[in-house]
């Protein structure tokens with residue numbers, strides 16, 4: 001594997017335990033890890049001039065529905081709350097197949113990479129027309145991004161009191177069987193793993209209590225992580241109270257869905273007791289601020305969660321409800337929303353960036369990622385702060401305030417995925433043409 005020397009970085013935001021910020025620093029990448037950090041380092045590898053760059057660990061995306069990049073800005077779903085929005089989109093998604101899953105994943109992941117993301121999870125919860133989880137895994141592998149796909153599922157259709165149409169739900173036995181198949185085929189638990197699989201029933205209003213419980217038992221038996229949507233908006237809370245007679249936190253706890261091997265998306269409406277439950281049990285949260293705004297779901301209590309000790313990471317969420325996959329913008333939105341609700345000192349730019357990097361890595365159980373430290377995986381984003389966005393900044397390292405939202409260079413496992421602002425591992429232009437052709441076909 002090729003060696004790289006990142007030379008003379010303006011600032012390195014390490015995100016280590018001490019939160020150190022290093023200036024005029026070299027970083028040597030070898031064998032997939034950060035081999036050396038210091039000054040005047042020697043290397044036989046390629047030298048990358050970083051004198052105009054702030055270096056951060058790669059950003060980590062803890063929630064996405066990659067297939068939704070094919071349904072951005074769908075007119076009927078532009079101005080709806082969660083349930084109505086989903087009901088508009090389900091019939092369109094039911095026409096997807098393997099090709100749609102592959103290309104939409106590649107587009108979404110490439111957009112993430114351009115925004116500095118080196119590790120993304122994905123929540124794929126519908127499998128129409130022969131689609132399979134590996135359609136997305138192949139897309140990530142070609143691109144070279146670290147990937148945590150989750151085998152999502154829906155099993156309760158409209159006729160049984162759920163939200164999705166009956167045609168999009170699967171039989172629960174087949175869901176569990178396919179979970180076992182994809183874990184056995186693709187999950188890698190070792191340090192430096194490029195693919196880790198999770199188990200992810202979609203949401204309380206689209207799967208049964210039995211599937212939630214059995215999925216948790218299966219995930220723990222296999223030693224993989226668990227993911228779902230929880231407490232996303234008031235409709236979600238009302239459904240939980242009406243159908244299960246309790247709030248979402250209680251529902252999750254009763255069915256085994258708390259613990260450091262679980263992370264829930266959104267959690268906009270968690271109350272104080274639920275925050276305490278998550279903090280005590282180390283249950284993680286994927287905070288998706290732009291999607292929460294777009295769907296009018298509300299402002300998640302991130303300040304209270306962090307103060308209580310809940311592990312929090314960021315998610316761009318699916319592109320039908322964001323509609324962008326730019327994780328740096330998500331970090332900025334996180335900071336802004338906490339300030340709107342809690343005051344101007346509620347969250348600093350540096351804290352937002354820490355949540356976007358180390359925070360996300362911890363939520364996904366990746367203690368080998370998320371820091372610029374010797375021995376950690378060589379997942380780095382380089383941000384050129386000599387451009388217009390930072391011109392005049394007194395603190396170029398405060399990237400979330402005055403910095404680029406696109407990375408200049410991106411390394412994953414020591415391999416370059418973005419160079420001079422362009423993806424170098426796939427033919428992105430060709431992929432965009434294909435994506436637009438497929439979107440046009442779906443819109444007919």
Ligand SMILES: Nc1nc2[nH]c(O)nc2c(=O)[nH]1
Nearest residue numbers: 065202203206229317318321
């Ligand atoms: N933001 C989203 N929330 C969801 N809940 C659910 O069941 N599906 C979704 C989704 O696709 N996005």
